[in-house]
Amino acid sequence: MTRSRTTLLLAAALAFLAPLTAAHADPAPPAAPALLTVTDPGFEQGGTGWEFTDGTGVAVNNPHAGSRLVYLDAGSGMKVSQTVTATGHGSYLVSAWIATGGPGGRYTLRINGAAVAERTLPAAANYRRHTLGRIALVPGDRLEIAFASGQGWINVDDVMVSPAAPADPRVTSSDPEVVAMFDWAKGKANSWVHLPGTQGPLDADERQTGGTGTGVYAPSYWAGYANRSGYYSRDAAHQLAGAGVLGLHAENKEMLRAFAATATAEHAYYPVWALNFDNRTPLSIDYRGPSLFVREVPAPFELVQKAEEAYRWSGDPAYLDDPALWAFYRHTAEEFVTLHDGQKDNGPVQVAEGTGHGIFQGTASYNEQSDEPLTEAGDAIGSQYQAYRAMASLARAKGQHTTAARFERRARDLRAYFNSTWSGTGSGADMVRGYTTDGRALTGWGKENSWFMPMKGIIDPGARREAYLDYIDAQAEGAGRPDNIEALTYLPDTFLTGNRADTAWKWMRHVYAQKDVQHVNTRQGTNGDYPEVSFTLVAQTVQGLMGVTPNAPARTLTTQPRLPSGMEWLSIEDLRVGDSAFTLRHDTDRRSTLTHTTGNEAYTWEARFPGAHDTVAVDGVRRPARTEVVDGATYTVVRTRVAPGRTVTVEVR
16 A cells, blocks of 8 residues: 655655666566557647547646646537557456546547447546446457537546456345445456556656656556556555456466565565556656665565465466566565564564664554554564465475475464564553564554454454454544545455454445545545555455455365345355356355356365354255364355356255
8 A cells, every 4th residue: 555645755855766677677578569559548749649629639737647638628519539449359448537627528438430338427626537348349440439528627637448357257135235336346446457568657656747758568457546657565465356356367466476576685575665567667756776665564475475365366377386476485484584583582483573764764564654663563473474374375385395384383383472472461452563663562553553463363363352353443433543545445354354244344335435535645536546445345345245265276165154234145256266267145144055157177165154053955955064163263164066067055054
């Protein structure tokens, strides 16, 4: 999650911009040209390729980014448009940043003269991002992108074409709100995906709005501020699961690999904080040189955890075989921890530390708005714990069982140390969530370094964890609530991890209800125009409420209904895991139905239900139930094979 205030102050004081050298990123093959190319999408070339009627033109008074925009005067009959020809087969979404002085304007897509998507624009003087599509094109199709006048002036900037995501999951439910939420979120998330081969600005930000040059964009999606030409490690980590649901496996892998390639010894095994959409060069606002760039301790650990998650969604063996990725996992779990552990004595375990001196020197926590000189933080130690678990899982999948056992042991030892010593003996507001450089233990509300601890599963189950979840909910409801919507997107994850579906759903509904409210950073448009909002709502519906845990390499799918009170049933179609697709339905927390709609091989379905039940029925046939305890919670568990084309229903009684 990006932060602008501190970054801007440092950026204003530092004029030297250092590019990432060739040693930090492997050469990339030339990208193939995009199959659908819009000329001058940001109007920086004066509107080349666009057609203008009277009462329209290019202006410089109110750009969304760069230095130019197009305008349409108020009234009827005015139009700005461009027609482009598809050179290949594909499905697309088309987005544009639009501000209006009144209602009634129109944004339209036409294929070969016929309107296929259209939106009436509301009155909104601040820029908002509007998206139309999915539209399918074949070679030779002529796509017209058109903006027509209304009752007030219209400004348009930064038109963007996105490839339609490989998966098109569809949610239905007894609760219409979750359906509307998911439909909005999946379309919005897809609209942030870049079409590989597109030319675009590099190093664009609020200081240099047009960037410092152009480059060819690689497979990637927006993860961070919408006025910067790159993606951020923190945002990308939090958006990866939603991208996995949409089948954006190529983008996830290329972005993770790009970060991995920058985690060099010269960088003290930190990945750079943000990369341009070329997947090669660091975003200059956050990078000055090898010893002066934004870095935060939880980020490398989260990227390792998310690489393991991406492997389970996709089944792509590159997550095990790619040398850059494997080196990154190993260096993060080994050298990074050793190199950044030296201030606080933690006995036989190692805990990665920050410097206590700000984001350009390496902070211990994601909470950049705190002035606490943290050396160790709850979000960092929780993320380190999950990185150890991910390293063990990846090593096991690679056949390195000794390495897997070593990191399983490190994860157990770190969690035991956290609960016996590091977090103190207090509960709720009295639980320790960080240590300062002079050794002081910090309690109370720390935002990220508070809610990450239960979200990462490092707190042992029991009354103490439950009390801390109560404390987090109360603080986030009160005066300590973060003022930026992207911070609140973590709260559903926190409570879903703790099996508190009602509280998680409350926060999902809150985030969704704020989507049309202006973001605290006015350059970002509405809250819904911050990419993290849509990606996380997608994941929280599927991984959270539906409890989907994929394991494509092992051809296993685990599900656990977490439907909130009042939601009688929830279903998803086109749930993609590896090369298979499924339809999954939960009826309350007592019956689940899985259909293996497409695929080549059978999957093992592990259907979990909360609580201990005497019997289960598989397709109506009763059999004795089996229970398991997972992180303190008891589940009734059924494992059954689901071949392609087969539907299986499991019910507890």
